[in-house]
Amino acid sequence: NAGVTQTPKFQVLKTGQSMTLQCAQDMNHEYMSWYRQDPGMGLRLIHYSVGAGITDQGEVPNGYNVSRSTTEDFPLRLLSAAPSQTSVYFCASRVGQGGTDTQYFGPGTRLTVL
Amino acid sequence: AQRVTQPEKLLSVFKGAPVELKCNYSYSGSPELFWYVQYSRQRLQLLLRHISRESIKGFTADLNKGETSFHLKKPFAQEEDSAMYYCAPPGPGGGNKLTFGTGTQLKVEL
Numbered sequence: 001n002a003g004v005t006q007t008p009k010f011q012v013l014k015t016g017q018s019m020t021l022q023c024a025q026d027m028n029h030e031y032m033s034w035y036r037q038d039p040g041m042g043l044r045l046i047h048y049s050v051g052a053g054i055t056d057q058g059e060v061p062n063g064y065n066v067s068r069s070t071t072e073d074f075p076l077r078l079l080s081a082a083p084s085q086t087s088v089y090f091c092a093s094r095v096g097q098g099g100t101d102t103q104y105f106g107p108g109t110r111l112t113v114l
Numbered sequence: 115a116q117r118v119t120q121p122e123k124l125l126s127v128f129k130g131a132p133v134e135l136k137c138n139y140s141y142s143g144s145p146e147l148f149w150y151v152q153y154s155r156q157r158l159q160l161l162l163r164h165i166s167r168e169s170i171k172g173f174t175a176d177l178n179k180g181e182t183s184f185h186l187k188k189p190f191a192q193e194e195d196s197a198m199y200y201c202a203p204p205g206p207g208g209g210n211k212l213t214f215g216t217g218t219q220l221k222v223e224l
Binding site: 004033035040041042043044045059090092102103105106107108 | 120123148150157158159160163200212213214215216217
């Protein structure tokens with residue numbers, strides 16, 4: 001199993017550009033989520049999904065869109081990038097909605113918005 | 115709302131010294147808590163969780179409901195323990211909104 005994969009590893013954008021961060025998992029996990037990691041702020045939940053076709057907002061959803069058309073994929077879209085979105089983005093998945101399940105994380109995407 | 119507090123951004127200890135990484139939570143229900151770790155240049159991974167009462171890499175964490183704490187402890191720090199540690203309780207609704215503390219950077223010095 002590849003686990004949770006993310007592409008790209010690094011990305012530099014100009015303000016106003018759009019892009020999609022890709023996330024995929026091959027563990028047949030129902031639950032997937034996106035976090036951003038910023039110094040002093042820890043990990044903050046952006047969006048999550050409890051299954052194909054179902055998404056919901058986390059703590060910091062503004063400026064990001066998600067969709068979940070398949071169990072495997074959970075892309076994160078930045079429609080108009082802003083410098084405040086400079087961060088490291090992590091995708092995670094787990095088996096189900098249970099609070100006792102382990103989350104598996106991807107390697108992260110380091111995004112810089114100029 | 116569910117809140118987690120990790121009061122120390124940076125904790126520096128000498129090799130062989132005891133380690134305690136603090137985590138306090140606010141949660142009205144019965145909490146299920148986790149500790150995740152991120153070693154340098156690696157992805158986040160689960161270190162341990164309250165429900166399994168495990169000891170992983172010498173670390174333990176006891177849930178203290180009276181103090182609403184879930185501190186991570188290790189009696190003798192090793193150099194390879196240097197990493198970023200996150201405390202994580204589930205959010206409301208059975209864990210859909212897994213939130214994290216702000217993290218504590220542990221540095222073990224020789």
